[in-house]
Amino acid sequence: MTATKTSPRYIRARWVLPVDSAPIEDGCLVLEGDRIAAVMPAAQCKGASFIDFGNAVITPGFFNLHTHLDYSALRHFDTQSQFFVWIDKLISLSWQWEPAQWRRSALHGARELALTGTTFVADASYSGAAAYGIAEAGIRGVVGLELFGVVEAKAEAAWQLWLDKYEKFMDSADDTLNNAITEGRVKITVAPHTPYTVCPALIGKANQWARANHLPVLIHIAESDMECQWIAKSFPPLDNFLSKATGESVETVAALDWRGHGRTPVEHLVHHGLLDSNILAAHTVKLTGRDIELLSQSGVGTAHCPRSNSRLRNGIAPFSKLKAAGVNVGFGTDSAASTDDLDVLAEARFAWNLHRAVDPDFACGPEEALYHLTLGAARAVGVADELGSLTDGKFADFCVFSLEFLPDLAQTRPHESLLYGGAVPTDVFVGGGPVVVDRKLSTVRG
Numbered sequence: 033m034t035a036t037k038t039s040p041r042y043i044r045a046r047w048v049l050p051v052d053s054a055p056i057e058d059g060c061l062v063l064e065g066d067r068i069a070a071v072m073p074a075a076q077c078k079g080a081s082f083i084d085f086g087n088a089v090i091t092p093g094f095f096n097l098h099t100h101l102d103y104s105a106l107r108h109f110d111t112q113s114q115f116f117v118w119i120d121k122l123i124s125l126s127w128q129w130e131p132a133q134w135r136r137s138a139l140h141g142a143r144e145l146a147l148t149g150t151t152f153v154a155d156a157s158y159s160g161a162a163a164y165g166i167a168e169a170g171i172r173g174v175v176g177l178e179l180f181g182v183v184e185a186k187a188e189a190a191w192q193l194w195l196d197k198y199e200k201f202m203d204s205a206d207d208t209l210n211n212a213i214t215e216g217r218v219k220i221t222v223a224p225h226t227p228y229t230v231c232p233a234l235i236g237k238a239n240q241w242a243r244a245n246h247l248p249v250l251i252h253i254a255e256s257d258m259e260c261q262w263i264a265k266s267f268p269p270l271d272n273f274l275s276k277a278t279g280e281s282v283e284t285v286a287a288l289d290w291r292g293h294g295r296t297p298v299e300h301l302v303h304h305g306l307l308d309s310n311i312l313a314a315h316t317v318k319l320t321g322r323d324i325e326l327l328s329q330s331g332v333g334t335a336h337c338p339r340s341n342s343r344l345r346n347g348i349a350p351f352s353k354l355k356a357a358g359v360n361v362g363f364g365t366d367s368a369a370s371t372d373d374l375d376v377l378a379e380a381r382f383a384w385n386l387h388r389a390v391d392p393d394f395a396c397g398p399e400e401a402l403y404h405l406t407l408g409a410a411r412a413v414g415v416a417d418e419l420g421s422l423t424d425g426k427f428a429d430f431c432v433f434s435l436e437f438l439p440d441l442a443q444t445r446p447h448e449s450l451l452y453g454g455a456v457p458t459d460v461f462v463g464g465g466p467v468v469v470d471r472k473l474s475t476v477r478g
């Protein structure tokens with residue numbers, strides 16, 4: 033968004049939750065152009081003319097660190113199958129779509145993100161349509177164009193193909209997407225799909241390119257037992273899926289020699305020098321204690337997606353252990369095809385209920401959930417200097433949640449009211465501009 037020199041705007045609400053400093057009751061955000069100029073008690077804004085949201089909570093905009101907006105049209109297409117049956121059906125249903133179908137699907141998902149308070153999304157996109165959806169919905173995001181290729185000898189050719197796809201994608205961007213890219217609101221990067229669908233040499237090229245372009249790398253790591261078995265030893269049913277996803281024969285896939293060395297997916301990446309600090313890893317469910325140490329040492333950020341992991345029967349990621357090890361963690365909903373909806377606050381609510389159900393020692397409160405929805409996630413994807421908290425100088429991305437219909441006691445407990453339900457997002461701002469107004473998408477952009 034282009035910063036415009038205007039007089040300051042004073043946004044007031046019963047609660048302002050900056051995340052990196054203490055909650056302010058009867059707080060005020062002072063905006064200048066697209067940035068936050070100050071955060072303070074409203075009483076200190078002498079003579080200001082307020083935009084007053086009244087009995088409401090203001091939070092930083094939320095981060096959804098793992099989606100595939102491309103697949104939004106496939107919501108609930110199969111809620112029963114096991115992971116690789118499900119993913120096989122997903123590919124069969126979608127990969128022959130026309131560009132307009134991808135675009136419609138992605139826009140549907142991006143609108144849902146904005147309406148539920150996500151102002152920054154990290155999306156892995158097969159078609160690239162997600163970038164259009166994000167640009168049009170008026171939110172921010174980094175979109176990784178997916179990369180596949182399992183044969184080391186073909187890594188250079190596969191990389192050149194990806195670069196061509198990237199160049200064509202950038203050249204064909206329409207005005208809405210071009211403007212969003214120019215403003216820095218949308219960034220296009222590379223998403224090597226997983227350590228089993230992309231050979232080490234190809235992940236290395238992706239890492240190198242992303243680092244040179246100051247972009248994160250989006251990848252899935254250790255999502256399922258099947259992945260771990262295939263990387264460590266072999267898992268023949270996965271060979272068929274890999275053949276379909278990469279176009280190589282089943283025999284070629286079965287003969288790949290870069291797997292089968294007894295390593296976990298994380299160890300495999302470390303062994304090949306690929307666990308780069310600008311990686312954002314989705315899922316990280318199947319981790320050993322050693323894997324957690326390695327993730328921590330590498331500085332990799334992770335996206336915790338418990339509802340998708342639950343629906344696809346992949347288990348529960350060791351959130352508390354990752355957190356204790358100092359790994360930056362945010363939440364991701366994954367695609368609408370493998371979860372209930374794209375509401376990342378609902379993801380956090382599910383996570384907290386889930387971890388308390390299975391771990392009597394789970395000690396994180398609602399304040400920490402808000403941290404992982406905002407600043408913690410911004411740190412995981414490397415944008416915390418500009419986003420993730422209500423702090424002087426950062427972009428004015430924030431959400432307003434009404435407390436109006438809650439009982440008096442709940443209104444005095446804004447973190448609990450947010451996380452455990454009842455508070456409703458009414459307004460969402462990105463760069464100081466309204467994206468959602470009174471629960472409807474604004475037509476300001478796109």
Ligand SMILES: [Zn+2]
Nearest residue numbers: 100252314366
């Ligand atoms: Zn995914």
